[in-house]
Amino acid sequence: xxxxxxxxxxxxxxxxxxxxxxxxxxxxxxxxxxxxxxxxxxxxxxxxxxxxxxxxxxxxxxxxxxxxxxxxxxxxxxxxxxxxxxxxxxxxxxxxxxxxxxxxxxxxxxxxxxxxxxxxxxxxxxxxxxxxxxxxxxxxxxxxxxxxxxxxxxxxxxxxxxxxxxxxxxxxxxxxxxxxxxxxxxxxxxxxxxxxxxxxxxxxxxxxxxxxxxxxxxxxxxxxxxxxxxxxxxxxxxxxxxxxxxxxxxxxxxxxxxxxxxxxxxxxxxxxxxxxxxxxxxxxxxxxxxxxxxxxxxxxxxxxxxxxxxxxxxxxxxxxxxxxxxxxxxxxxxxxxxxxxxxxxxxxxxxxxxxxxxxxxxxxxxxxxxxxxxxxxxxxxxxxxxxxxxxxxxxxxxxxxxxxxxxxxxxxxxxxxxxxxxxxxxxxxxxxxxxxxxxxxxxxxxxxxxxxxxxxxxxx
Numbered sequence: 070x071x072x073x074x075x076x077x078x079x080x081x082x083x084x085x086x087x088x089x090x091x092x093x094x095x096x097x098x099x100x101x102x103x104x105x106x107x108x109x110x111x112x113x114x115x116x117x118x119x120x121x122x123x124x125x126x127x128x129x130x131x132x133x134x135x136x137x138x139x140x141x142x143x144x145x146x147x148x149x150x151x152x153x154x155x156x157x158x159x160x161x162x163x164x165x166x167x168x169x170x171x172x173x174x175x176x177x178x179x180x181x182x183x184x185x186x187x188x189x190x191x192x193x194x195x196x197x198x199x200x201x202x203x204x205x206x207x208x209x210x211x212x213x214x215x216x217x218x219x220x221x222x223x224x225x226x227x228x229x230x231x232x233x234x235x236x237x238x239x240x241x242x243x244x245x246x247x248x249x250x251x252x253x254x255x256x257x258x259x260x261x262x263x264x265x266x267x268x269x270x271x272x273x274x275x276x277x278x279x280x281x282x283x284x285x286x287x288x289x290x291x292x293x294x295x296x297x298x299x300x301x302x303x304x305x306x307x308x309x310x311x312x313x314x315x316x317x318x319x320x321x322x323x324x325x326x327x328x329x330x331x332x333x334x335x336x337x338x339x340x341x342x343x344x345x346x347x348x349x350x351x352x353x354x355x356x357x358x359x360x361x362x363x364x365x366x367x368x369x370x371x372x373x374x375x376x377x378x379x380x381x382x383x384x385x386x387x388x389x390x391x392x393x394x395x396x397x398x399x400x401x402x403x404x405x406x407x408x409x410x411x412x413x414x415x416x417x418x419x420x421x422x423x424x425x426x427x428x429x430x431x432x433x434x435x436x437x438x439x440x441x442x443x444x445x446x447x448x449x450x451x452x453x454x455x456x457x458x459x460x461x462x463x464x465x466x467x468x469x470x471x472x473x474x475x476x477x478x479x480x481x482x483x484x485x486x487x488x489x490x491x492x493x494x495x496x497x498x499x500x501x502x503x504x505x506x507x508x509x510x511x512x513x514x515x516x517x518x519x520x521x522x523x524x525x526x527x528x529x
Contacts, residue, residue: 115394119401120171123381132382134375135400136174137167139190140181141386155189164193170397174382176205179222187229195231207241216258238273244282275300281504284319302328303336308373308414309421315428316506334381340374343430350456368399376405426452427512428505435499443488450483451516473523490517
């Protein structure tokens with residue numbers, strides 16, 4: 070099947086996928102808005118008893134439609150001041166608030182937060198009865214594929230999470246490196262067979278995989294359903310990637326349809342494209358707000374992801390309480406999109422495509438950089454300035470001086486000088502870890518040249 074679909078939306082086909090019938094209806098940098106401001110967060114009360122739930126058809130788990138992605142946890146400076154560390158008190162507060170308002174699905178990984186997420190998640194959840202939550206984690210054996218290392222990582226997750234079974238266990242980010250890498254990580258070393266046996270023993274309740282990559286890899290791994298019996302699959306889905314996925318990624322329309330054919334529940338990641346769908350250009354934000362003045366810009370993306378009936382939960386990496394509260398409002402309860410809403414979001418997606426942002430989702434899989442570069446912060450700052458019109462195409466642009474100042478001042482505030490793009494030596498260690506297949510050294514060198522041109526006031 071062709072990966073790229075017709076860009077002209079077909080409402081009838083869209084609604085058919087949705088279920089066959091129409092659904093009921095930090096410091097602000099000069100010129101570059103931060104994520105909290107850009108989300109235009111709503112301020113209405115947060116309901117405590119109206120969370121929307123979906124039922125896992127295999128286990129009958131009643132799963133909250135909002136899932137907590139534990140990959141962007143709040144940080145504080147370490148005691149020695151040389152790095153940052155997870156703010157466990159803040160994590161506990163967020164988890165407490167989430168559970169009190171109906172969230173019961175928490176997703177982590179051995180590699181999130183530079184290896185600290187699982188342990189932090191375990192500390193926060195251990196304070197609750199085991200049947201109060203579902204925990205998901207992953208076999209993130211990206212660099213060492215041996216059976217010994219993989220089993221060690223798997224067992225360490227139980228220790229970190231302080232549990233004796235894992236509700237949802239994933240083969241992490243299959244597709245990166247192609248089918249050969251998938252086979253090396255999970256087939257040749259016998260790990261998939263091992264995990265299937267662990268599921269039989271009850272230590273894994275649901276076995277699935279998360280996907281970034283080409284359609285060929287997705288099709289081959291999904292075809293294993295006849296023997297493996299995948300319990301769920303985690304895919305990237307949002308109103309831009311539905312029909313306009315970038316790089317080697319596959320349109321979410323295709324991924325979701327293939328899962329639906331097999332009655333495999335979908336877990337959704339990147340509903341906001343790493344924040345890009347909450348930090349949209351001003352004129353797009355104004356149009357979204359005009360349609361629903363009381364709702365946040367981000368809520369449109371979450372309503373889109375949640376409107377598909379075979380979606381089990383939608384993950385959000387919520388660093389701040391206002392993010393959590395806004396998402397709780399969206400799903401307490403969910404008001405599914407109408408056919409007119411879907412058409413409007415397709416038009417919005419096509420407008421978004423006019424902005425040449427770098428497809429970075431701020432997942433931080435590229436980190437740590439061996440040379441100390443803060444890759445995600447650089448790319449996120451660049452994308453913000455693209456959206457706000459602060460990346461001038463020429464020194465003759467009317468707003469050149471304002472845009473120049475906004476970019477340079479914002480860059481120095483967002484990224485310490487020793488961690489900026491100028492320090493990239495092009496080692497390419499980061500490239501193989503990027504789920505979006507970004508040529509990171511190429512983009513860093515391009516941004517560095519742009520910064521130097523701005524500093525010198527050159528024509529470009």
